[in-house]
Amino acid sequence: MNIERIGILTGGGDAPGLNAVIRAVVLTAANRFGWEVIGLQRGFDGLLHDAEPIPLSCHNVRDLLARGGTILGAVNRGNPLIREVTLPDGSTALEDVSDEVLRRIDEFGLDALIAAGGDGTMAIAHALVQKGAKIVGVPKTIDNDLAQTDVTFGFDTAIVTATEALDKLQTTAESHHRVMVMEVMGRNSGWIALLTGVSGGADAILIPEIPFDIGVVCAHINALREAGRRYSLIVVAEGAAPIGGTQEYYIQARGLMDARLGGVGYTVGNLIADCIGVDVRVTVLGHVQRGGQPTPRDRWLATRFGAAAVQMVANGEWGKMAALHGTEMVSVPMQEAIQLKMVDPDGSMVQMARNLGIVFG
Numbered sequence: 001m002n003i004e005r006i007g008i009l010t011g012g013g014d015a016p017g018l019n020a021v022i023r024a025v026v027l028t029a030a031n032r033f034g035w036e037v038i039g040l041q042r043g044f045d046g047l048l049h050d051a052e053p054i055p056l057s058c059h060n061v062r063d064l065l066a067r068g069g070t071i072l073g074a075v076n077r078g079n080p081l082i083r084e085v086t087l088p089d090g091s092t093a094l095e096d097v098s099d100e101v102l103r104r105i106d107e108f109g110l111d112a113l114i115a116a117g118g119d120g121t122m123a124i125a126h127a128l129v130q131k132g133a134k135i136v137g138v139p140k141t142i143d144n145d146l147a148q149t150d151v152t153f154g155f156d157t158a159i160v161t162a163t164e165a166l167d168k169l170q171t172t173a174e175s176h177h178r179v180m181v182m183e184v185m186g187r188n189s190g191w192i193a194l195l196t197g198v199s200g201g202a203d204a205i206l207i208p209e210i211p212f213d214i215g216v217v218c219a220h221i222n223a224l225r226e227a228g229r230r231y232s233l234i235v236v237a238e239g240a241a242p243i244g245g246t247q248e249y250y251i252q253a254r255g256l257m258d259a260r261l262g263g264v265g266y267t268v269g270n271l272i273a274d275c276i277g278v279d280v281r282v283t284v285l286g287h288v289q290r291g292g293q294p295t296p297r298d299r300w301l302a303t304r305f306g307a308a309a310v311q312m313v314a315n316g317e318w319g320k321m322a323a324l325h326g327t328e329m330v331s332v333p334m335q336e337a338i339q340l341k342m343v344d345p346d347g348s349m350v351q352m353a354r355n356l357g358i359v360f361g
């Protein structure tokens, strides 16, 4: 197949390293293959609305490597397979507008498309490939919860940010003899909490994969205090829930937008304060974990993913996603990557943390 022009879009929530992917795609496409690249704005929405595609050249991506966010914009509720449309009588209905997306791909003269995103973006891309679109994927998410790749870009930056925050909480916790609870992101997986908790020296880590018993956490804090440790650090994943309990949401589902997890950190803080009567403070780290410059490791990974995606286009590997297996870049079926990758409660990482004395509730 003769390729002259490809498109790139960034779907779902942003993650540090997206701009580095865009840069790597443009540089590799131009230097290695002599292709033209255009950027579609705001994910798949860029193929449905009037948002003008952005011509990308080696010149205008030069400064993108260290820049957080995405110059193309991102939306995490645009799905052309189930889109809310307004009917002539003013009411709304859900429609599959994927044929329009395919038409626009043709209209823009795109021989192929690279979609950088998480499970939602890969699910949309996979469905479009079934209808004939030529798309390859790049795995993005700070949550690191995409199956079939050892790691996603954005994750390292999130851990660095969260660990730095925990380090700062440690010094003030120590001064005031307090228990500090820090809630981190991660949706339904505990990767950010686990790596941050271990790297920042937490005493307890609560993750969605291991429902917690607050009594176990309190007993551990008490034992530490009796042994002379006057402060404690607790890392709670936003998706964590007590045994027999449910996850907490701070934004409820609205229309096509899913509910957003959050708030369990405050519940855990209050329960600890009630059961051991010590001073507890709660920090919800929120979107700072997604913002800012990507770490060098994420720049490196994002660059490798972007370059691999261009090679996959050259190979005609439609419906595949670039993935890291060990130290090697490989391509895997998007459909398999959509399965969520969870922390194994009985795996060696959790066991190592337990052996360090960290409790999981």
Ligand code: F6P
Binding pocket: 013, 076, 141, 142, 143, 185, 186, 187, 238, 260, 261, 290
């Ligand atoms: O998937 C990335 C993520 O940051 C999750 O960790 C978090 O639950 C969610 O996105 C937040 O979404 P939003 O940016 O829409 O609030």
